[in-house]
Amino acid sequence: xxxxxNKPDRTLDQRGLLCPLPVINxxxxxxxxxPGQILEVLATDPGSKPDFDAWxxxxxxxxxxxxxxxxxxxxxxxxxxxxx
Amino acid sequence: xxxxxxxxxxxxxxxFKKKLVIVxxxxxxxxxxxxxxxxxxxxxxxxxxxLYFTFWGLRVxxxxxxKSAKIGAVGNPGIPMPNLMGVLPGMTAMTxxxxxxxxxxxxxxxxxxxxxxxxSGGRIHACSPTMGxxxxxxxxxxxxxxxxxxxxxxxxxASDPEAITLFI
Numbered sequence: 001x002x003x004x005x006n007k008p009d010r011t012l013d014q015r016g017l018l019c020p021l022p023v024i025n026x027x028x029x030x031x032x033x034x035p036g037q038i039l040e041v042l043a044t045d046p047g048s049k050p051d052f053d054a055w056x057x058x059x060x061x062x063x064x065x066x067x068x069x070x071x072x073x074x075x076x077x078x079x080x081x082x083x084x
Numbered sequence: 085x086x087x088x089x090x091x092x093x094x095x096x097x098x099x100f101k102k103k104l105v106i107v108x109x110x111x112x113x114x115x116x117x118x119x120x121x122x123x124x125x126x127x128x129x130x131x132x133x134x135l136y137f138t139f140w141g142l143r144v145x146x147x148x149x150x151k152s153a154k155i156g157a158v159g160n161p162g163i164p165m166p167n168l169m170g171v172l173p174g175m176t177a178m179t180x181x182x183x184x185x186x187x188x189x190x191x192x193x194x195x196x197x198x199x200x201x202x203x204s205g206g207r208i209h210a211c212s213p214t215m216g217x218x219x220x221x222x223x224x225x226x227x228x229x230x231x232x233x234x235x236x237x238x239x240x241x242a243s244d245p246e247a248i249t250l251f252i
Contacts, residue, residue, distance in 0.1 A: 020125035024200075025127035040128040058129045 008040035015044045035084040044073040103132040103247040108141035113155040119252045133206035142214045146224045154180040154210040
């Protein structure tokens with residue numbers, strides 16, 4: 001698991017963008033990956049955590065981990081696995 | 085929130101398609117963006133979108149109006165200045181310029197939001213009676229408009245048990 005998390009197949013930098021753009025762009029980007037591949041997303045929108053959670057549940061993608069880096073601005077780092 | 089996503093998953097399992105139906109009745113920036121933000125996000129959540137533009141909302145679907153949405157300085161307590169000052173000449177122009185500058189730093193412009201909604205499969209509808217009494221001709225409409233429909237069509241979408249219907 002740890003190695004998979006360290007090596008995303010792609011990284012999407014959404015720092016500085018506000019809702020709804022990070023979710024829209026992530027939804028687009030994950031469709032370009034193969035099922036099972038991992039997308040890393042960096043976001044600073046303060047609502048990122050619940051928003052990505054709701055989005056991933058509705059689309060069936062799996063959030064493998066979320067970490068917060070202290071800011072300002074606070075950066076959320078998601079590792080999301082594309083559904084099959 | 086959790087309940088909503090669970091319902092969404094359940095609906096998806098059963099093959100139902102969730103739908104977001106919004107009546108866009110105002111043409112000012114502060115009333116357009118809430119509708120546009122939901123409408124651009126919905127397809128990413130697997131939700132279909134129908135936007136029904138009526139009254140002042142319809143003006144945004146005209147070639148002239150789509151580029152000139154404003155924000156009023158009068159009767160808008162959120163604007164950081166004494167309300168009475170809003171009646172002075174040029175105040176609406178000033179508040180519009182100020183808000184547009186702030187908003188467009190983060191969000192696409194009004195015409196770009198409409199394009200995004202279309203690109204993600206959303207549908208844009210013009211209200212037929214509003215076309216009549218506002219004197220808007222079909223040729224005045226922007227090409228993103230799917231069709232001109234009335235109350236019965238709207239109620240048809242809103243009657244869908246999977247529809248989320250909002251009036252903004």
